[in-house]
Amino acid sequence: MKSLLGVALATTLAAAQAGETIRVAIGTQDTTINCVTGGLLIRELKLLEKYLPRDGRYKDVQYDVQWKNFTSGAPLTNEMVADKLDIGSMADFPGANNGAAFLKAGKQSLFVTVLSGSTLGSGNGIVVPRDSKVTALSELKGRTISVPFASTAHGMLLRAVANLGWDPQKDVNIITQAPEVAGPALQAGKIEAHADFVPFAELFEHRGIARKIFDGAQANVPTYHGSLVNAEYARKYPEVLVAFLRAAIEADRLLAAEPEKYSELVEKVTGIEAAVVYLYHGPLGLQTRDFTWKPEYRGALKTSIETLKLMGRDSPLDAATFVDDRFVRAAFKQSGLDYEAQLARQDKLLLKANDALNGKPITDVQRAAGLWVQGEPRVRHYASIEGAFADLQKVQQSGGKARAVYVHDLIHRIKLLAPNAWFVADAKGQLSAFLQKDAATAYAAANKGRVLDFGAAQASAKATL
Numbered sequence: 002m003k004s005l006l007g008v009a010l011a012t013t014l015a016a017a018q019a020g021e022t023i024r025v026a027i028g029t030q031d032t033t034i035n036c037v038t039g040g041l042l043i044r045e046l047k048l049l050e051k052y053l054p055r056d057g058r059y060k061d062v063q064y065d066v067q068w069k070n071f072t073s074g075a076p077l078t079n080e081m082v083a084d085k086l087d088i089g090s091m092a093d094f095p096g097a098n099n100g101a102a103f104l105k106a107g108k109q110s111l112f113v114t115v116l117s118g119s120t121l122g123s124g125n126g127i128v129v130p131r132d133s134k135v136t137a138l139s140e141l142k143g144r145t146i147s148v149p150f151a152s153t154a155h156g157m158l159l160r161a162v163a164n165l166g167w168d169p170q171k172d173v174n175i176i177t178q179a180p181e182v183a184g185p186a187l188q189a190g191k192i193e194a195h196a197d198f199v200p201f202a203e204l205f206e207h208r209g210i211a212r213k214i215f216d217g218a219q220a221n222v223p224t225y226h227g228s229l230v231n232a233e234y235a236r237k238y239p240e241v242l243v244a245f246l247r248a249a250i251e252a253d254r255l256l257a258a259e260p261e262k263y264s265e266l267v268e269k270v271t272g273i274e275a276a277v278v279y280l281y282h283g284p285l286g287l288q289t290r291d292f293t294w295k296p297e298y299r300g301a302l303k304t305s306i307e308t309l310k311l312m313g314r315d316s317p318l319d320a321a322t323f324v325d326d327r328f329v330r331a332a333f334k335q336s337g338l339d340y341e342a343q344l345a346r347q348d349k350l351l352l353k354a355n356d357a358l359n360g361k362p363i364t365d366v367q368r369a370a371g372l373w374v375q376g377e378p379r380v381r382h383y384a385s386i387e388g389a390f391a392d393l394q395k396v397q398q399s400g401g402k403a404r405a406v407y408v409h410d411l412i413h414r415i416k417l418l419a420p421n422a423w424f425v426a427d428a429k430g431q432l433s434a435f436l437q438k439d440a441a442t443a444y445a446a447a448n449k450g451r452v453l454d455f456g457a458a459q460a461s462a463k464a465t466l
Contacts, residue, residue, distance in 0.1 A: 023059075025049070025241060026067040028077040028089035031271050032180075034278050035117040035124065035199045035226035035288060039090040041270055042252035042263065043245075044068050051251075052244035059240065072179065074099065075151050082106050087234045088245060090116060092153035092198060092226045093298070097305035099229055100323045101316035109232035111325040112302065114246055116253075117281075117290040118225025120297040120347065122217035123415045124281075124288045125157040125224060126202025129194045130187050131212055136438045138215045139165060141194055147178035147186070148196040153224055156308045158196040161220045187211045199226070199288070204277050206421045207405070213421065216436055218413040222304060223297040225288075230328075239328065246292075246332035253290050256282055257350055261379055276373055276405035280416055283380065284352035285366060285409065287416050292333070293344040294326050354382035358392060367414070368433060371407035372396070380407075386424070386432040390462035408434035411444070424458035425450040432458055 029040030043049050053064055069086065071077040074095025080086045082102050091099065096112055103110040118124070127146070129135045138161060148155045162169045169175060178186065180201040186192045188210040195211070205211035217224055228249070235242050256263045264278035281287045303320040333340040354363055363369055363384045370389035372381045374396055383389040386408050393403055406419035411433045422434045423441035427450045435441040441452045453461055 020061055020063070022063040022065050023238060023241065024065045024067065024087065025053070025245070026069070026086045026088070027245070028080060028086040029068060029070050030072065030074070030077070030090060030226075031070050031267075032072060032273060033092075033199055033226065034267060034271070034273060034281055035092075036090040037263075037267055037278075037282075038252040038256060038290060039114075039116045039226075039228045039249050040068075040070075041267060042256065043248045045266060045270060046252065046255070048248035048251050049245060052247040054240040054244060072181065073149055073152060078102050081110065081229070081231060082108065084231070086231075088228060088230050088242070090226060090228045093118075093224055093301045094153040094156040094305040094308065095151060096227065096229055097302060097309055097316075097318060097323075098151055098314075100318045101306075101309060101314065103231075104316060104318060110229050110323075111232050111235055112227060112229050112323050113235070113242065113325055114249070114292050114329040115225045115227040115294060115298050116249065116292065117288050118223065118227075118298060118301075119218065119288045120223045120295060121413065121415075122157070122220050122222045122224050123413070124199045125154045125196070125217035126213045127158070127161070127194055127196045127215035128187065128202050128205050128211035128213050130190050130192075131210055132190075133193070133212070135194065136214055138162075142167065142172055143174075144193045145174040145176060146194045146196055147176050147183055147192050149179050149198070150177040152198050153226075153305075154196045154198040156305055157217050157220060157222065157224065159308060160222055160304075161215065161217075164220060184208075184210060200273060200277050200281060203280055203287070203418060204273060206418050207274055207277050213436065216410075216413065216415055218415050223301040225298050225301060227298075235325075235328065239331075242328050243331045243335065246329050247336055250292065250332060250336050250338070253292070256290070260284070260350075261373075279373065279380065279405070280407065280418065282350075283371075283407075284350050284354070285369070285416055286350060289347075289349045291343065291346075292329055293340060294324055294329075295344060295347075299324060352382065356384045356388065357381040358383065358388050367409065367411060368431070369409060370419070371405075373404040373407075375402045375404045380405075386419075386434060386458070387430060387462040389419075390432070390459045394459065394463055410434060410436045412436075412440055420455045422455065424453045424455070424461075426453055426458065426461045430461065432462065 074091030078099040183195040260283040264275035268275040
């Protein structure tokens with residue numbers, strides 16, 4: 002610790018004093034489930050208390066641990082700048098706003114760790130009302146799209162629109178709308194489309210009020226959520242910050258080992274269905290939980306800072322100095338982990354399972370599928386989509402119900418909720434899944450297949466097996 006945090010310790014503003022009360026005020030985004038390892042799980046499992054330093058200069062101090070929950074990054078940033086919070090978790094784009102806001106106030110914040118993200122860009126999405134005829138973003142020219150302003154989804158939307166060669170000021174009408182307002186608006190058909198961050202595109206799908214027509218992976222712009230700290234606090238109490246990061250690392254380990262169990266806990270606290278939480282945090286999930294500062298994430302932060310300029314918010318914020326990985330490296334070392342080895346990995350949480358039908362290990366996952374049956378503590382896994390659908394029919398025939406059915410987009414390798422996906426059955430009856438209908442149509446044409454919706458794909462599987 003001493004060598005790794007030498008610079009921080011050398012600039013400590015004041016040593017902890019006997020009897021001193023040290024505030025640890027943490028801003029969370031419970032419903033932004035990518036942040037659960039940096040907030041909700043630490044709080045609910047009381048992991049921070051396990052790692053807070055209690056020896057050396059911290060021998061006789063008291064800790065005042067405070068938690069405050071937010072639905073987005075902007076208000077969390079406001080309270081950090083106002084010195085009401087010390088640590089907070091948010092996405093790359095709001096994080097850039099955080100750094101810019103601190104500089105504007107004559108202060109400094111540091112982006113100290115990634116929590117969860119996608120080097121491909123998956124996690125942000127655009128949805129339309131369930132009964133809408135729109136199947137692709139390219140069909141929304143001249144339409145109104147709502148989005149939480151200053152969110153990572155806002156940045157994704159601006160870049161996706163720009164990739165189509167459109168002027169975001171003229172070719173689409175972008176309005177601000179929080180997810181809690183957008184859900185009822187989508188259900189009532191009051192908005193034509195909505196862009197949002199983790200997990201709302203999939204949550205609205207799961208609740209049957211919307212269909213996802215665009216995933217951030219299609220823009221191929223990396224995105225992530227992570228944790229920031231007031232730089233003054235990090236200089237004053239570096240060991241406390243490392244304790245927070247060690248607690249986050251343990252929360253990640255627990256979630257990886259038992260994703261269904263902790264998805265249930267997240268549902269209990271937030272109301273976000275465990276099936277959607279698992280979509281992100283289970284094996285081969287929509288995003289990868291990873292605490293290392295991969296080049297793609299550093300690049301995403303730089304892109305976010307540049308995107309601020311598109312919104313007229315120029316700032317001297319420098320991504321190179323805004324990211325500070327010394328503290329998470331120290332947390333890795335104290336946890337007995339190899340930071341450099343993890344930095345080099347790109348894998349999602351691996352699927353280590355046997356096929357629920359034949360008991361054989363699943364080795365090829367591009368057409369793998371999952372079935373979470375109501376009343377069962379674990380997700381069933383299958384080597385093929387047709388196998389999962391055949392088993393689903395048996396469950397339904399015996400009076401059971403599916404909590405969720407999972408498949409994977411063949412092109413983007415992203416996990417999908419099967420009822421909202423498109424499928425192609427080839428000449429042998431093998432099923433492949435796709436997010437977008439046009440992609441399924443193109444694949445069917447190239448492989449002499451048939452495009453099917455979820456119901457038709459189930460019937461196809463029954464006829465094949």
